[in-house]
Amino acid sequence: MTSQFSSLDDPARSEYNDEAFIAALHATDSPPSTQEVADRVGCAYSTAWRRLSQLHDAGSVNSKNGTYPITWTPGKYIPSVPTSDLTPNWRSAPKRWGHSLHTLSPYVGGFPPALANYFIRRFTDAGDVVYDPFAGGGTTPLEAILEDRVAWASDAFEYATILTQAKCNPFTTSAFKSYLNTKLEEAESVDNTDFRLIADDSWLNESDLLVFFSEYTLDQLLCLREVLKDDTSQEAIYLKAILCGVLHGPSEMFLSLSTRDTFSGSIDYVKEYADEHDLDRPERDIKQSAERKQELVARDLDSFPTNPKACVRQADATDLDFPNDSVDLILTSPPYMRVLDYSWNNWLRLWWLGVDRETERDSLTLTSHEERYRKFVRRTLRELERILADDGYAVIVVGDVRKNLTNRIEYINTAYLFAEEALKHTDLIPRQIIDDEYDLEHRNFARANQLKYDYSRDQKEEKAMSKLDRCLILSPHKEQLPEATDLSVPWTDN
């Protein structure tokens, strides 16, 4: 049997690459013997024995002694490098670096625009297709467009899809203002006697909404929502997204009372917070808030290409209808087990969009069950392998997940879990892991979880995650990874 890696060996090291031996260990259901590894790699028994022993000494594989024959299992092998060893890297970008369109509306759990920009520049050229199957707030597709790539994106969540569509098809401020005026005029003639338009929302009632908004503002919201209902035109999507961006938040631009957070807190929490801080619900006009937001978002619009190439869909990542061998770079951050509940964190925005929060929740992968999560990873990786071009790359950004066992705590290395599933069930090769340590204080999802699960402040970061994201690089080939040094990035460009 010939190894899938043998033609790509590193001659400086040996005839057979380490990954070939590691892959052989992943390829069987029960731990293989030395002879089985040799057969799978396509080398002699003595070579397999020598190389497995070396890998064993390096901690990359484990052996089961005391049985005959000796069997082997994989250890934690995949070359890894800390972000700080890369020059330049996305951590060297100024805080809040990125195009103004990124600020259209908040998305909990998004990665920094500089990270997306770094990988797009490192792994693709102008005109290449960059795809994100868990697009969230659209960070990857927007950076792809700004870098003159073709942006493909999908997400199973409707709020994510609307936000991404809006970012890929922005409006000039004058076009936006004129569309907004037309829609607000239409909204004025909608009959909302006694807030009758709330009746459609079985999971909410008027008093819930009146915790956030004054009667004056809520009436405007309900009427405009009625006008935009079922309208899937690009203009309507953009206006819906702008309104998501001003629905609730901490400054005078927002339509709600001043909430501390940009994700949606629970009604009880917001009531308590409002009482404690003596907060009133302001009488705000949609027109002013939306126009203010548009001005901020459109600040850098001059650098947005006139004919962006983008394709955005709402789709489950395990079942995609993008064509085979068509993508040059997959750059994505999948849900990591149950660390974030996207539907819960955005319940008020879902109400505004006319989307049922429970239905949305069911369509997302939210499981803390490791086997179920592995199954989801496997199906996703098979789809990604299908659509990735032979010379392409996939970068998967995931955090470690904390697992509370009865008498100890373990962290699941989610990137490694992806790598294992890739080795077992696809021909994608784990090439490298970049360990990206971040400052948790700057991650809004720590607080989102703190409120949701009622963790104490001290516990908040400990409960569900570590302070480490890992960027796993996969490819269907073994070409040398594009150089990381001297990469030109916009935050250091002259």
Ligand SMILES: C[S@@+](CC[C@H](N)C(=O)[O-])C[C@H]1O[C@@H](n2cnc3c(N)ncnc32)[C@H](O)[C@@H]1O
């Ligand atoms: C970590 S977030 C991605 C954030 C994104 N990188 C950004 O910068 O905004 C993960 C995304 O996976 C989506 N998601 C969860 N389950 C999914 C599934 N089965 N198929 C597709 N998307 C899913 C969630 O809606 C969420 O937007």
